[in-house]
Amino acid sequence: MVVEVVVTAMRAGSEKGGPARSSTLFLAALVSFYTGATSVLLIAAVAILVPSPARASLGRASLSAASIETSGAVSELHFGFSGPAPAWNLTAHNQQLWIDLPNTRSRVLPRPLYGEEAAPIGAVRVLDDGQGGVRIVVEVEGKVDFAIARLRSTIVLRVAPSGSMENLAAPLLALGRERVATRRKQPRLPSGAQAPAAALAGRASGAESAAQSTAALAPAQASSAIERGRSAGAPLVMIDPGHGGYDPGTSSASGIEEKDLALQIALRLDAALRARGIRTAMTRTTDVFVPLSDRTRLANRADADLFVSIHLNSSPNPETTGIEVYYLNNTTDHATIRLARMENIGAPASYGASGGANLNYILTDLKQQYKANSAASLARMIDVQTVADLNSEFGAGVNALGAKMGPFYVLVGANMPSVLVECGFLSNSGEARRLASSGYQQVLAQGIADAIVHYFKADVAVGNL
Ligand SMILES: [Zn+2]
Numbered sequence: 001m002v003v004e005v006v007v008t009a010m011r012a013g014s015e016k017g018g019p020a021r022s023s024t025l026f027l028a029a030l031v032s033f034y035t036g037a038t039s040v041l042l043i044a045a046v047a048i049l050v051p052s053p054a055r056a057s058l059g060r061a062s063l064s065a066a067s068i069e070t071s072g073a074v075s076e077l078h079f080g081f082s083g084p085a086p087a088w089n090l091t092a093h094n095q096q097l098w099i100d101l102p103n104t105r106s107r108v109l110p111r112p113l114y115g116e117e118a119a120p121i122g123a124v125r126v127l128d129d130g131q132g133g134v135r136i137v138v139e140v141e142g143k144v145d146f147a148i149a150r151l152r153s154t155i156v157l158r159v160a161p162s163g164s165m166e167n168l169a170a171p172l173l174a175l176g177r178e179r180v181a182t183r184r185k186q187p188r189l190p191s192g193a194q195a196p197a198a199a200l201a202g203r204a205s206g207a208e209s210a211a212q213s214t215a216a217l218a219p220a221q222a223s224s225a226i227e228r229g230r231s232a233g234a235p236l237v238m239i240d241p242g243h244g245g246y247d248p249g250t251s252s253a254s255g256i257e258e259k260d261l262a263l264q265i266a267l268r269l270d271a272a273l274r275a276r277g278i279r280t281a282m283t284r285t286t287d288v289f290v291p292l293s294d295r296t297r298l299a300n301r302a303d304a305d306l307f308v309s310i311h312l313n314s315s316p317n318p319e320t321t322g323i324e325v326y327y328l329n330n331t332t333d334h335a336t337i338r339l340a341r342m343e344n345i346g347a348p349a350s351y352g353a354s355g356g357a358n359l360n361y362i363l364t365d366l367k368q369q370y371k372a373n374s375a376a377s378l379a380r381m382i383d384v385q386t387v388a389d390l391n392s393e394f395g396a397g398v399n400a401l402g403a404k405m406g407p408f409y410v411l412v413g414a415n416m417p418s419v420l421v422e423c424g425f426l427s428n429s430g431e432a433r434r435l436a437s438s439g440y441q442q443v444l445a446q447g448i449a450d451a452i453v454h455y456f457k458a459d460v461a462v463g464n465l
Pocket of ligand 1: 242243249250258311312
């Protein structure tokens with residue numbers, strides 16, 4: 001089946017109103033749309049979103065310290081607070097990252113790191129946002145990757161030139177894990193992953209170090225967002241094991257079928273999320289065929305907050321391995337188109353017809369565009385978290401293939417952020433064998449669950465400028 005991904009004619013979105021959250025990003029998408037920008041510009045607009053945290057806060061936070069440490073290619077900024085670090089609203093504006101902190105006062109200089117800033121970090125400015133809050137503006141030079149985390153009384157921002165650090169977020173995810181996870185019987189510091197932040201923090205002066213923060217993380221604080229979620233109705237995740245029944249999906253040379261592994265991993269994800277206080281539902285729990293259109297319909301009917309589809313990958317190149325996470329959007333990447341063709345088998349014949357009309361509504365529905373924004377952030381998080389966990393647990397050398405946009409039919413109809421996790425390649429015999437093992441599946445499922453917890457808590461984010 002041909003999947004038409006080059007959309008030439010856009011029509012106005014029919015959704016009334018937009019999401020109240022992240023109006024800046026919503027506007028960015030809108031501007032790109034009305035200026036007739038290409039999908040590349042839309043991508044630029046959506047690539048910068050991270051989840052907005054709840055605005056409510058008790059008492060006013062106070063920004064009391066700022067410091068910068070560099071180690072190799074990584075620059076690490078620490079913003080210290082007297083009292084708990086506030087929730088942020090993070091947005092990107094060309095070469096600037098804005099960290100908006102509502103209900104916060106500043107006790108640092110407007111250029112707190114003047115004279116210490118060095119590439120890729122340009123000027124760091126702290127501004128009064130005029131609404132009782134603070135905006136930290138971090139200018140960067142060139143293309144960079146970033147990872148940010150909110151610890152107890154510090155916000156840590158790591159920045160490195162694009163592609164120079166394989167897993168920039170790993171140290172922060174390790175710290176975050178200490179806060180949210182209770183799954184480890186024997187708490188353990190991931191060796192390679194933890195080292196950079198710990199090393200940086202050890203030399204940090206002034207601001208609270210990441211290492212101190214880790215030690216100070218009170219158990220009472222762990223999972224606080226989820227506890228809030230419980231009282232307000234915990235978030236609901238619809239888990240979708242791919243394929244099933246007479247649709248086996250892809251398979252390994254040794255006969256391992258995608259539908260079976262997807263179900264096993266999905267069941268483990270189900271248990272891992274429940275253990276973290278998140279409600280779950282599944283599109284299938286046995287080896288049955290579920291039409292693609294029914295899968296998102298189930299999620300919509302349940303009013304799920306998130307849709308996560310679990311799949312296994314295949315490549316003509318048997319050497320290809322790794323984890324990639326897709327969210328709905330347009331794409332011109334050939335490998336993505338090929339994968340989408342495989343995964344779309346079973347979609348209605350009209351979907352992706354070469355006229356393109358059936359796909360147009362995906363791109364031009366602004367509400368849908370907004371969902372893609374949210375899903376992009378989560379997709380990145382799942383990719384870095386699972387790879388960091390698997391590599392630290394097994395030293396498996398798993399490739400982080402990244403977060404990508406893909407026109408997967410199963411993601412189209414959902415009313416909530418939706419991602420599709422390609423957990424690994426059955427076309428690689430070694431990875432197929434690992435994926436079939438219960439230990440590997442368990443760490444993988446827990447990594448996805450931890451990323452989802454970060455997503456709902458909005459305490460860690462990754463992205464690029
Ligand atoms: Zn699949």
